[in-house]
Amino acid sequence: MSGSQLLLLGGTPQVVSDPNFEYTTLLLPGNGTNGAQNNTFLDSSTNNFTITRNGNTTQGTFSPFSQTGWGNYFDGTGDSIKISSGITNQFAPGSAFTCEGWFYLTSSSASQMLFCVGGSTVDWNATTGILFQIYLFSGTLYWQSNAGGSANSLSGTCPSLNAWHHIAVGYNGTTTRVWVDGTSFASGTPSYSVPSYSNAMVGSDVNNGNNFYGYASNVRFVKGTDVYGAGNTSITVPTTPLTAITNTQLLTCQSNRFIDNSTNAFAITRNGDVSVQAFSPFNPTAAWSASTNGGSGYFDGSGDYLNSPATGQFAPTGNFTISMWIYPTSFAASFYVLAGSWNTGTSNEWLIQYDNTGAIRFLTTTDSTFSAAGVIKLNQWQFISISRTGSTLTGYVNGTSFRSYTLTGTVGVATKVVYIGAQQGTTWPYIGYMANFRLVDGSAESATPPTAPATAISGTNMLLNFTNAGIYDATSKNDLETVGNAQISTAQSKFGGSSMLFDGTGDWLRAPASPNLDMGTGNLTIEGWFYLTATVAVDYRMIVSDATNGNNYVSIRSGGTGGQLEVNVSGTSFRFNLNNSVTINTWFHLAVTRSGTTWYGFINGTSLGSTTNSGSFNIGNGGMFVGRFGGGTAYEWPGYMNDLRVTKGVARYTASFTAPTAAFPLL
Numbered sequence: 001m002s003g004s005q006l007l008l009l010g011g012t013p014q015v016v017s018d019p020n021f022e023y024t025t026l027l028l029p030g031n032g033t034n035g036a037q038n039n040t041f042l043d044s045s046t047n048n049f050t051i052t053r054n055g056n057t058t059q060g061t062f063s064p065f066s067q068t069g070w071g072n073y074f075d076g077t078g079d080s081i082k083i084s085s086g087i088t089n090q091f092a093p094g095s096a097f098t099c100e101g102w103f104y105l106t107s108s109s110a111s112q113m114l115f116c117v118g119g120s121t122v123d124w125n126a127t128t129g130i131l132f133q134i135y136l137f138s139g140t141l142y143w144q145s146n147a148g149g150s151a152n153s154l155s156g157t158c159p160s161l162n163a164w165h166h167i168a169v170g171y172n173g174t175t176t177r178v179w180v181d182g183t184s185f186a187s188g189t190p191s192y193s194v195p196s197y198s199n200a201m202v203g204s205d206v207n208n209g210n211n212f213y214g215y216a217s218n219v220r221f222v223k224g225t226d227v228y229g230a231g232n233t234s235i236t237v238p239t240t241p242l243t244a245i246t247n248t249q250l251l252t253c254q255s256n257r258f259i260d261n262s263t264n265a266f267a268i269t270r271n272g273d274v275s276v277q278a279f280s281p282f283n284p285t286a287a288w289s290a291s292t293n294g295g296s297g298y299f300d301g302s303g304d305y306l307n308s309p310a311t312g313q314f315a316p317t318g319n320f321t322i323s324m325w326i327y328p329t330s331f332a333a334s335f336y337v338l339a340g341s342w343n344t345g346t347s348n349e350w351l352i353q354y355d356n357t358g359a360i361r362f363l364t365t366t367d368s369t370f371s372a373a374g375v376i377k378l379n380q381w382q383f384i385s386i387s388r389t390g391s392t393l394t395g396y397v398n399g400t401s402f403r404s405y406t407l408t409g410t411v412g413v414a415t416k417v418v419y420i421g422a423q424q425g426t427t428w429p430y431i432g433y434m435a436n437f438r439l440v441d442g443s444a445e446s447a448t449p450p451t452a453p454a455t456a457i458s459g460t461n462m463l464l465n466f467t468n469a470g471i472y473d474a475t476s477k478n479d480l481e482t483v484g485n486a487q488i489s490t491a492q493s494k495f496g497g498s499s500m501l502f503d504g505t506g507d508w509l510r511a512p513a514s515p516n517l518d519m520g521t522g523n524l525t526i527e528g529w530f531y532l533t534a535t536v537a538v539d540y541r542m543i544v545s546d547a548t549n550g551n552n553y554v555s556i557r558s559g560g561t562g563g564q565l566e567v568n569v570s571g572t573s574f575r576f577n578l579n580n581s582v583t584i585n586t587w588f589h590l591a592v593t594r595s596g597t598t599w600y601g602f603i604n605g606t607s608l609g610s611t612t613n614s615g616s617f618n619i620g621n622g623g624m625f626v627g628r629f630g631g632g633t634a635y636e637w638p639g640y641m642n643d644l645r646v647t648k649g650v651a652r653y654t655a656s657f658t659a660p661t662a663a664f665p666l667l
Contacts, residue, residue, distance in 0.1 A: 036470025162522025
């Protein structure tokens with residue numbers, strides 16, 4: 001655990017921080033209450049209603065309040081975000097400017113635009129009609145202004161792939177300088193003419209072409225201030241998220257949704273399937289906690305929903321509020337239901353529903369009108385609030401009203417079930433994540449998106465914060481389903497007094513598809529502590545696998561010399577001999593890393609050798625299994641796991657090392 005800080009507590013070394021935590025995309029400590037799974041949902045109101053789980057609805061730590069910060073993921077195919085409405089001269093260089101952001105590049109092929117400002121018909125290689133642009137071409141990083149010619153183009157070698165890099169451009173009225181990770185990359189004295197421009201783009205040119213592959217975080221443009229001093233050959237790279245300092249014209253790619261945090265508050269248009277991800281260049285300042293960071297429920301759209309009992313239910317006669325955060329992931333069907341007690345359209349029934357155009361409505365017998373299209377958006381968090389003050393009901397998304405009408409009398413039926421994630425259980429199922437579902441009888445709460453998880457304020461009839469996961473991801477990036485009776489057990493542990501138990505028959509974990517679990521061709525580390533209760537004479541004991549076809553996995557298998565550690569990369573496998581180092585009923589540490597194209601295997605810190613493979617390793621493809629194979633045969637894990645950790649972009653070990661002597665840090 002090179003670079004970690006240690007603290008001695010009672011003579012036992014405890015790791016308190018991990019300098020690579022920002023690259024950790026899964027960490028399952030396996031600590032908790034004996035027998036705990038992710039299947040029990042709690043109502044945190046004083047009613048303490050019994051919540052019934054249907055289908056394989058699950059919960060976890062992915063939430064609108066991630067402690068690890070935010071970035072936007074661009075898959076290179078039609079993905080970008082666009083700022084156009086209201087732009088006048090905010091991006092004209094003037095006497096000084098600073099343009100910066102963090103970028104995690106996953107490919108250097110083709111031409112890729114990171115950030116540009118220009119007119120409506122400009123592409124990456126134009127010399128007129130653009131204001132400026134940062135782009136990659138044939139392995140070279142360029143800054144280019146619009147006057148044309150080599151004097152207006154600064155270039156240098158593309159930063160390394162699969163790692164966060166801070167790229168900044170500063171202008172002081174004479175000199176323009178580009179820094180990468182705080183070091184001068186190039187400088188010159190380009191001129192700037194100011195064309196009639198109408199678009200600023202992150203992830204593409206203004207025609208949504210030449211798309212970027214990777215992540216962007218904390219993209220900021222400041223006009224009138226040379227923040228870092230263009231005369232400086234080195235600068236100090238910020239270690240915390242950027243803020244809207246004086247003269248900030250744009251600040252984006254840093255929130256749980258697509259917004260501009262500058263005072264301009266430009267509207268952001270999302271193109272393609274670019275998504276908001278809890279992946280950023282910054283280490284958290286505190287570990288995940290339920291009260292500070294919250295959690296979410298995950299609904300896969302196939303039989304997943306929750307319901308309350310049919311007694312004492314939400315039925316306000318005066319002011320009320322229904323609110324929740326949602327992160328929808330699909331528009332594949334026609335309609336989706338978030339919550340309601342609607343059955344046949346009889347008196348007092350209600351429903352919150354949206355369609356595949358992004359139009360939303362609060363359906364009652366008084367009003368059935370959908371909003372305009374595009375109010376609900378995919379792959380980002382958004383705060384939904386429906387409230388009544390007096391006789392006026394208003395629906396909001398992220399604090400903006402989408403519908404207001406007169407509604408008097410009782411809303412809801414005290415003897416009817418409230419369904420969450422579908423109508424009456426089976427109709428129009430929701431697909432995605434939900435957090436902080438709250439029903440409040442007696443007050444119209446603020447529609448402004450909150451900055452912390454919901455609490456049981458006065459009048460709360462029901463509150464689901466989805467923080468009762470027994471097996472949770474300490475990085476707050478994933479919700480995992482505990483399949484079968486996969487659970488927490490205090491019978492065995494390496495650290496912390498408990499571990500994850502899999503009985504080898506129908507037990508495993510499943511995480512939804514995520515780009516954060518797709519390693520691509522970058523560096524990586526997959527490691528953890530493992531304890532087998534049965535031999536590996538059945539061919540394979542699976543550790544992690546993609547859930548689509550099993551073309552990417554890490555497992556232990558029989559054969560070779562005393563068993564083997566096997567890795568499959570895009571359908572091509574290779575093995576490391578374990579040399580009889582694995583025995584049943586004993587804890588052992590396994591690690592697999594990749595640095596460049598070289599893969600390494602380790603057991604208890606001892607090198608098992610290396611091999612070369614340049615393929616793409618995507619265990620998040622269609623979702624990820626822990627303890628099961630993603631192909632036709634289960635090959636399930638019989639035994640325990642502690643501290644299963646996946647690190648994206650970092651090969652933590654390339655030579656023998658001392659196996660961890662304490663639990664992995666949670667920040």
